[in-house]
Amino acid sequence: MQLLEFSHILLIYLIAVNIFTLTLMWWDKRKARKKDWRVSEATLLLLAFIGGALGLFFGMFKFRHKTLKRSFRAVAIIGLIVSLIIYYIAFKILTFGPVPMM
Numbered sequence: 001m002q003l004l005e006f007s008h009i010l011l012i013y014l015i016a017v018n019i020f021t022l023t024l025m026w027w028d029k030r031k032a033r034k035k036d037w038r039v040s041e042a043t044l045l046l047l048a049f050i051g052g053a054l055g056l057f058f059g060m061f062k063f064r065h066k067t068l069k070r071s072f073r074a075v076a077i078i079g080l081i082v083s084l085i086i087y088y089i090a091f092k093i094l095t096f097g098p099v100p101m102m
Contacts (some may be wrong), residue, residue, distance in 0.1 A: 023061025048079030
């Protein structure tokens with residue numbers, strides 16, 4: 001029963017972090033147009049590294065935000081790789097139970 005609860009929390013977390021990251025990308029683009037206070041790149045990239053990379057990339061291309069900044073894209077790709085590993089482990093937990101540690 002605990003595994004079922006953990007898997008639900010994990011799934012909710014991954015969905016929430018991606019929606020939050022996408023929302024922050026929208027917010028940052030909106031603020032950039034108004035020349036107002038901005039969300040730091042470090043915050044956006046941190047969210048990519050903790051599972052929000054899909055939201056980050058969707059936001060980059062949907063809102064045409066930070067797509068020309070090479071250094072941001074490079075680190076975002078590394079964040080995507082880390083997120084894909086997180087997604088893989090989450091998928092294994094959600095479908096087959098805990099992943100055995102080596």
